Amino acid sequence: MRRSSTDESTYRRSPSPEGKEPGFARGGPFRRYSSLHGRAGAGDAGDGGDGGPFFGLHASPGPKAAQGRYTSPKGNKYVVFYLDLSFIFLLELKRCSMARGCLQGVKFLMFAFNLLFWLGGCGILGVGIWLAATQGNFATLSSSFPSLSAANLLIVTGTFVMAIGFVGCIGAIKENKCLLLTFFVTLLLVLLLEATVTTLFFACTDQIDRYAQRDLKKGLHLYGTPGNVGLTNAWSIIQTDFRCCGVSNYTDWFEVYNATRVPDSCCLEFSEGCGLHAPGTWWKAPCYETVKMWLQENLLAVGIFGLCTALVQILGLTFAMTMYCQVVKADTYCA
Numbered sequence: 001m002r003r004s005s006t007d008e009s010t011y012r013r014s015p016s017p018e019g020k021e022p023g024f025a026r027g028g029p030f031r032r033y034s035s036l037h038g039r040a041g042a043g044d045a046g047d048g049g050d051g052g053p054f055f056g057l058h059a060s061p062g063p064k065a066a067q068g069r070y071t072s073p074k075g076n077k078y079v080v081f082y083l084d085l086s087f088i089f090l091l092e093l094k095r096c097s098m099a100r101g102c103l104q105g106v107k108f109l110m111f112a113f114n115l116l117f118w119l120g121g122c123g124i125l126g127v128g129i130w131l132a133a134t135q136g137n138f139a140t141l142s143s144s145f146p147s148l149s150a151a152n153l154l155i156v157t158g159t160f161v162m163a164i165g166f167v168g169c170i171g172a173i174k175e176n177k178c179l180l181l182t183f184f185v186t187l188l189l190v191l192l193l194e195a196t197v198t199t200l201f202f203a204c205t206d207q208i209d210r211y212a213q214r215d216l217k218k219g220l221h222l223y224g225t226p227g228n229v230g231l232t233n234a235w236s237i238i239q240t241d242f243r244c245c246g247v248s249n250y251t252d253w254f255e256v257y258n259a260t261r262v263p264d265s266c267c268l269e270f271s272e273g274c275g276l277h278a279p280g281t282w283w284k285a286p287c288y289e290t291v292k293m294w295l296q297e298n299l300l301a302v303g304i305f306g307l308c309t310a311l312v313q314i315l316g317l318t319f320a321m322t323m324y325c326q327v328v329k330a331d332t333y334c335a
Contacts, residue, residue: 011326024163106326110172110319114183117316118165125158149230164190175327184320189312198306213288216247220256223263239265244287250279 114238131151164186170180221229223235239245246252246264253262266282267274274281295302 021302023092060131063273097158106319106323107172107175110323111169113316113319114168115173116165117312121158121161121163123158124154124161126152127270128152128156128158128250156171171320175323177327180320180324180327184317184324187313187316187320188228189316191310194310213247216288217252219225220252222254235266236263236290238287239263239283240270241287242287242290243283244285244290245283248286250282271299 061200065297128151130152164183167186168183170176171183219231220235222231224232250262250266253258253266260279262275262282263273264270264275265275268281268283
């Protein structure tokens, strides 16, 4: 059946689905332009194939092209990560070097301090041995504690100081945490013991005075007896140097000799047998009070000596704990 001219004209005038003229969609300049640039558009789109350029504007890339384009940023992320790790490693290495430098400085100070400490102990021990060899039990005044002599005290003190100094030196050289901690704890216990004894001494002065005088009077009965050369020499030196006689009075010697007599060291002018003369030729001052007054007059020197001893011990504690902390820090950072 033949179409009418009216239908044909209507069909030809109907718009295309894209809103363009039919002739423009089927052919014309766009088809010619596409035929010239179709190969380039296919190459840009790859396998995605969303079309070529449209009047100089490229279509969006396909999935494979997108994957190829984001390969480089992923590698850059790994490079940044490695750079961050290198920077952190350099910081930790610098921190480790600083910790090692501090450790070496504290190590030198700790070793020098303990070396002096050890040498001081050697000196004290040497003086104690010399007194024990030449003077016997020099300055043994107590009958209750016959071993409490100046020589024995110096020997024990020197040995103890040498032992502590030796432990500190070995701990500093070897950087041994166990030895450093042992040195710290031992020195701390000694310091606390000294502080406790000093506090009790000042708190119980009256009781100590009564006990000391009673014990010293008992010791007078050992004066001049065999085996008590140290006690005899100590009383003779004290009475001569301090110009005193007896513990609380010169009459203390009357109980010892059971007669009106004193040792020759109590005489104003020393001579053989002068202790048998009249009391007017003897010293009248009590030795206990005289020595006590001498200590009170020199209390500043005694206090300075005690303070210096405490400061040396505190310095040793500081060095020991500082080096212990530096060893722990170095082991933590440089492990």
